[in-house]
Amino acid sequence: MGHATNIITGMSVGLESTGLPIIVISFGIITSYYLGEATGIKDSHGASIGGLYGTAIATMGMFASGVYVLSMSGFGPIADNAGGIVEMSEQAASVRDITDRLDAVGNVTKANTKGYSVGSASLACFLLFSAYLDEVEMMTG
Amino acid sequence: MANHAGLDFETKSGFILFPLMVHCLDLIVSTIAVFFVQTKPGHPLTDRNYGEPEDPLAVLKRGYYVSLLLAMVGLLIICRWFLYIDSLPSAYLYFYMCSLVGVVVSFLFVAITQYYTDYNFPPVQSIAASS
Numbered sequence: 001m002g003h004a005t006n007i008i009t010g011m012s013v014g015l016e017s018t019g020l021p022i023i024v025i026s027f028g029i030i031t032s033y034y035l036g037e038a039t040g041i042k043d044s045h046g047a048s049i050g051g052l053y054g055t056a057i058a059t060m061g062m063f064a065s066g067v068y069v070l071s072m073s074g075f076g077p078i079a080d081n082a083g084g085i086v087e088m089s090e091q092a093a094s095v096r097d098i099t100d101r102l103d104a105v106g107n108v109t110k111a112n113t114k115g116y117s118v119g120s121a122s123l124a125c126f127l128l129f130s131a132y133l134d135e136v137e138m139m140t141g
Numbered sequence: 142m143a144n145h146a147g148l149d150f151e152t153k154s155g156f157i158l159f160p161l162m163v164h165c166l167d168l169i170v171s172t173i174a175v176f177f178v179q180t181k182p183g184h185p186l187t188d189r190n191y192g193e194p195e196d197p198l199a200v201l202k203r204g205y206y207v208s209l210l211l212a213m214v215g216l217l218i219i220c221r222w223f224l225y226i227d228s229l230p231s232a233y234l235y236f237y238m239c240s241l242v243g244v245v246v247s248f249l250f251v252a253i254t255q256y257y258t259d260y261n262f263p264p265v266q267s268i269a270a271s272s
Contacts, residue, residue, distance in 0.1 A: 006272030013264045017257040021250060028246040032239040039232040050232070053156070054239040057224075060163040061243025064212035065205065067171035069251070072201055094186075105197040108258045115254045116247065123243075 021115060025122055032058035052130055059123040062116075069116050076110035079103050155223040162223060163240075166215040174208030198259065205251065209244060216240045 036054015043049050079102040086099045178200055185194045220237040256262050260269070 001271060003272070006268065009268045009271040013257065013268055017253075017264070020253045024246055024249045024253070028242050032242045035235050035239045035242065039235040040229050041226070041232060050235075054236065057159070057236050057239040058243035058246070060160055061212075061216060061240030062247040064163055064167055064216055064240065064244060065170060065174070065208040065247065067167050068174050068205055068208040069247070071171065071175065072205070075201070102197055104260055105201070108198060108255055109201065111258045112251050112254045115250045119246065119250050123246075 021119060025119055028058055028062075028123065029055055029126055052127065055123065056127055059120055059127070062120050062123065066116070066120075069113055072109040073113035076106035079106035152226055155225070159219065159223045162219050163216070166212065166219060170208050170211040170215060173211060174204045177207045178204040198255070202251075209248060213241065213244060216244070 032054045033051040034054075036051040036057070037048045039050040039054070041048065041050040041053075079099070083096075083099040083103045086095050180195055180200055181191070183191050185191045217237055220233045220240065224233045224236045226232045257264050259265065
């Protein structure tokens, strides 16, 4: 149809794609917080204080296969460059078909890492804020 | 937290060293998983009975699943080792469930990203259809 409809649909899909990750992160934080509380670690006043450490461990659990995801993203630029070289050196169409396919996968793995790092950062952010509040509380008494 | 809970020194240091151990586990697990990234032997253009070439993403994700499984096992060991509290014997199981939540979240992230960026799924196809 044209460029305008392409841009509009791409924009709408891009905005829509943030919804599910937000739900997943909220689910992760809430579940790990309550599981942390359920450990039964209590302070001297008898209040449960395990929740925050629970979210910290959830972040760690997310990192438990992080290196693999990062190395998967290294695949993206390599396949991309291979596609570029094949195009520049005017190879046969059958070669181009293969690199196109690899290129598509490279884009998926590249996007994977972005979502992954943002997700783990937002889990860690939650901890950072509470650590900050703790520090302020210590100073103001 | 460990200070407020009045835990002894050994337990506290376990809580502090836990993230370091998780990253060590991460390195080992991912190294093992990389060896599972293999295609079928042979060459699709020269071998007659090679069949369809595999989807490259499926090959990569096979390694990812291996790393997730190994990470789940490794996390249980590390949780038992570092997060065991004498007065609360079941606490480490809850902490293990917390880390499983993290593993599930990371898996869901990968799945969601694939859904929105792979051309086999409706979002990308709808963009292509509209242009």
